[in-house]
Amino acid sequence: MIDYQGKWALITGASSGIGEAFARELAKRGAHLVLVARRKDKLHKLATELMGRYQIEVDVLPIDLASIQGAYQVYIEVQKLSRSIDILINNAGFGVSGKLQETSLEKNQDLILLNVLSVSNLTQLFLPEIIKKKNGMIINVASTAAFQPTPYMSTYGASKAFVLSFTEALWAEYHQEGIHILALCPGPVDTEFFKVMGGDEALLLKRDNPQSVVKAALEGISQDKSYVIPGPKRNYWLTHLSRFVPRKMVAKISERILRPR
Ligand SMILES: NC(=O)c1ccc[n+]([C@@H]2O[C@H](COP(=O)([O-])OP(=O)(O)OC[C@H]3O[C@@H](n4cnc5c(N)ncnc54)[C@H](OP(=O)(O)O)[C@@H]3O)[C@@H](O)[C@H]2O)c1
DSSP, X not given: OOOOTTXXXXXXXTTSHHHHHHHHHHHHTTOEEEEEESOHHHHHHHHHHHHHHSSOOEEEEEOOOSSSSHHHHHHHHHHHTTOOOSEEEEOOOXXXXXXXXXXXXXXXXXXXXXXXXXXXXXXXXXXXXXXXSTTOEEEEEOOGGGGSOOTTSHHHHHHHHHHHHHHHHXXXXXXXXXXXXXXXXXXXXXXXXXXXXXXXXXXXXXXXXXXXXXXXXXXXXXXXXXXXOOSSHHHHHHHHHGXXXXXXXXXXXXXXXXXXX
């Protein structure tokens, strides 16, 4: 069992959904927190609640990570606070829905800045100190969308394929140095994600709850897994089916499933 007591965890996208669930679970396990997202009020409310309930310290960094400098700002602020991070959870992310030419170029650019660049930069910036820690860990939130192309959410699926590949590569590079690195790949989860993305009601599938997704991630970490796909077994089999089918066919099947009704 990994002891989280007294460790410092930095969680991006902690103002709602899976990030908030990570904050609650790690606080319960005794970790101090640095919470990052844009909505300052939500972060402060959560910080106050968690500090009142548990014997922990919580810092709040309202920073927009959909920018080139976002990750550096977080890193500098953490240094100013003299916090030494043991656990990095790159969770902030969003999706853009629609046929590419009908979506906003600016939104797709922000998606890549947030879902790809901030994950890569925060990981590289915090890795040196995490390596020095006993049981240091990095959890990058990918998605089942990482395993095949996602027509009508093309940039989103591609961004999560980056997160999965990047994280698995780092797992292979570092897991023998005592650091835990995991790609968390949930299917649909009941969060603000779908409201933020907008788009088609067909995506209103049966959803997991964020708490069970977080528990699956921490269990995966304790088993030194490189990735986990929480939720019903069909999430696992659907993502792995694509390995046995020609890539063109996978793209066509995905298009049929994700086509707006
Ligand atoms: N829900 C699903 O079905 C599902 C499935 C698989 C993977 N995921 C992934 O899970 C992660 C968490 O999403 P969620 O489902 O919990 O959705 P969510 O409830 O919408 O949470 C997204 C979080 O990201 C933060 N965020 C968004 N833009 C940001 C920015 N520019 N800078 C800093 N923070 C930003 C949001 O906070 P602010 O708005 O306050 O900035 C919020 O805290 C994402 O990476 C998502 O792709 C979700």
